[in-house]
Amino acid sequence: MNHVVSTQLPAGFDRFTILQLSDLHVDMSPLAMQSVIDLVKDLNFDLCVITGDYRAQTFGAIRPCLAGMAQIIACVREVLEETLYGVLGNHDSIRMVPDLERMGAAMLLNEHVVLKRGGDAIYIAGIDDAHFYRVDNIEKAAEGIPEDAFSILLSHTPEIFQQAAHAGFDVLLGGHTHGGQICLPGGIPITLDSDLPRAFGSGAWKYHNMAGYTSVGAGSCIVPVRFNCPPEITLHQLRRSEATTSTG
Ligand SMILES: [Fe+2]
Incomplete structure (x- = not known):
């Protein structure tokens, strides 16, 4: 469990828990996807976000991928019957969006939504792929989010961390790197396929x-x-803090 501690978080969202699924590449490894389904069934969370790369290849048929995504999204919604929010990755096609949305996963293409609890609100924004297609627009996604609001940006690649911080986001959730996928002993990646500080290649970090x-x-x-x-x-x-902002 990653804890995100912030003074900006409204009290109504203290201990709000977000499940993040990323880089599923569902049609590449059915066994890995079955493991995801088995794990998700036993979790408690208040929101699920998916940060891109649903398809195995960067091109080709989308049907096998969508069939796998239907199973994953159905499993998530059995646990929590709420809309999922997601972004597209560099392996995905805009043609997947209508089907993913019919399944219950709203794709945030340079836009945001507001989540409300009582009188409190937080904002979830998402950008389109910034790694390969370069169709991201952080300013558009952030437009209308109040300056003092708690806001989370979903981006397939974390490479846009500087722009995200500049736009005032409190949290950036990404994937893309696979942590290297094929690593030297000790988890040292050979490549992250990203223009990114090594420390931002996996897990929690701060900027x-x-x-x-x-x-x-x-x-x-x-x-x-x-x-x-x-x-x-x-x-x-998410944890509310009266003092400083940190993650750990
Ligand atoms: Fe990926």
Whole structure:
């Protein structure tokens, strides 16, 4: 469990828990997806977000991927019958969006939603892929979010961390790197396929006042293997602090 502690978080969202699924590449490894389903069934969370790369390849058929996503989303919604929020990754096609939304996962394409609890609100924004397609627009996604509001940005790649912090986001949740996927002993990645400080390549990190988290993902791409880099699904618990902002 990753804890995100913030003075900006309204009291109504203290201990709000977010399940993050990333880099599923569902049609690459059915066994890994069954593991995801088995794990999700036993979790408690208040919101599920998916941070891109649903398809195995960066091109080709979308039907096998969508069939797998239907199973994953149905499983999540059996636990929590709420809308999921997601973004597209560099392996995904805009043609997937209508089906994903019919399944119950709203895709945030440079836009945001507001979640309310009693009189409190937090904002969840999402940008389109910033790694390969370069169709991200953080300013548009953030437009209308009040300056003092608690806001989370979903981005497939964390490479836009500077722009996200500049736009005033409190949290950035991303994936893309796979933590290297094939690593040297000790989890040292050979490549992260990203223009990113190494410390931001996996897990929790911090940039100025923004808490970041890079999921190493639940699936794999190119080859269906991971060395010294186990897959993950991630729970983030938001905690309200009266004093300082930190993550850990
Ligand atoms: Fe990926």
